[in-house]
Amino acid sequence: MKKTLSIIGKIIAVLAIVIVLFLAIVFLVNIICNKMEQGKIESYGQFVTVDGKNMNVFIQGEGEETVVLLPGYGTATPALDFKLLIDELSPFYKVVAIEPFGYGLSDETDKERSTENIVSEMHEALQQLDIDKFTLMGHSIAGIYGLDYVNKYPNEVSAFVGIDSSVPTQPGMDVELPVKTFEFVEKSGLLRLIMKVSGDPYAGLAFDAQTVEQMKMISNKNMYNATTLNEMEHISSNFKGAQDLTFPKDLPLLLFVQANNAGVEGWIPLHEEQVKDSVYGKMIPMEGSHYLHHTQFKEIADNFRQFMKEAK
Template identity: 65%
Template sequence: MKRTLFFLLKAVVVMVIAIVVFLAIVFTVNVICNKLEKGKIESYGQLVSVDGKNMNVTIQGHGEETVVLLPGYGTAAPGIDFKPLADELSPFYKVVVIEPFGYGLSDITEKERSTENIVSEIHECLQQLNIDRYILMGHSIAGIYGLDYVNKYKNEVSAFVGIDSSVPAQGAGDELPTAALKSLKQSGFYRLLVKLAPDQIISPDVDDKTKEQNRMISLKNMMNPNIISEAEHFTSNFKAAESLKFPKELPVIFFLVKDTTDVEGWEALHEEQIKDSLHGKMMMLEGDHYLHHTRSKEIVQHFRSFMGEMK
């Protein structure tokens, strides 16, 4: 009996030591990789001074009209994420992709991620670029920020385009376990999970080098202070948007995932948003939430046709 207990105790000790060593290895590898990858991330776009910090933007195309692209929540590198769409738009428009603070290569800000701050910073960025008339095109959560934006800057925005964009009536959803996700990143286990299942990193169809850049930026930005703050403000930001409507005269078009089951009444919720619009339209497309990865050509074709009807 004593010998059995001794071997059991020894086995437990060995297992505990093995677990501790494994955890230490995962943590150390993550720290080393973070330092190495920091030097491998390549700059793209240009930095714009906003509220004393640097906000990264990419600009392509030389059209007379400007399209400003705003990302969905937690998009690691909007400049990369929007590449298929920007490439389709750029023959006809000047295309500006904004990376809000905490996204892509932009700085981290100490200001809370309220809709008011986010919208104000985006506007300041466009002002610094001397862009004062543009079409606002946003993915996912940008539907909430965009709703506030078009009401504050009616004289600047000529149309709003939502790409499977959020609506206030859907609610903020379940609270994200930000503390757990932050621990997952800091411990190195998020990196390990990405290594085991690379498809966890959402990326458009780009070349391998760009995809690797997107992976490194994703690991860098995951659950940074601004991403956490934004998640913590979901409820208040959605609540604040409930009283807002699109200006009646503003052209609005939504590109939505057909037959989605993610949000009940997805199509009806968007119909409600444009019921009073003089120029409101919805297009249902096959695909997933990131329609701009796979349906960019159709989005641009229908968008241009819609805007042509306004002239």
């Protein structure tokens, strides 16, 4: 018995040493890679000063009408992630992609990531750019922030377009998310390893190689940073705070919705409910992943242009 226990103890000790060494190597590799990649990240867009910090904004196109793009939660490189859609829209519109604090090339912030603060910061960025009339087009959780925006600044928004946008009453948003776990995975370097072995998320998409390389490096820099983790902590309260809000009835409302979302019960009916009372409301189901703008960018741009002509 003693001999057996001794062998088991030695095995456990060896396994513990192996795990510690593995984590140490992963941690050091992540630090080295971060430093190497930092000098390879290329700047794009322009900075505007918001709350004393730099917020990055990318502008393309010179159209008379303006489209402002807002990213979904955790989209580490918003302006590059929207590139395919921007290229389709910019021949006809002035397209403005906002990178909120903690995203893209923007600074991080210690300010709480409540809807109120996020919307206020986006508004200030647009004010700095003298943009006071535009279509607001948002992906995923931007459906929550956009809903708040159009109610706070109704005279600025001429239409809202959702790209598989979140709905305040969708189920499952009242759960407590494992923020500490995500923080550990990021700080330990395990996140980089997980992303490396998970395969290429951009494989088969129309992004060019240089854009993909930049998105991957910026994702390694931004994913689960302190700012976006704080936003994760506020997700439940931000959804709850939007449950009494609706889009103004006279605001043109166009929702592109993933046709087969098995992860959220009643995904299509939830969006049908949002558009049913709108004077200019339309919902278009689309085949594809949650990131519809990665594969359906041409269809989104064409349908948007047609919708805006009809809404006028």
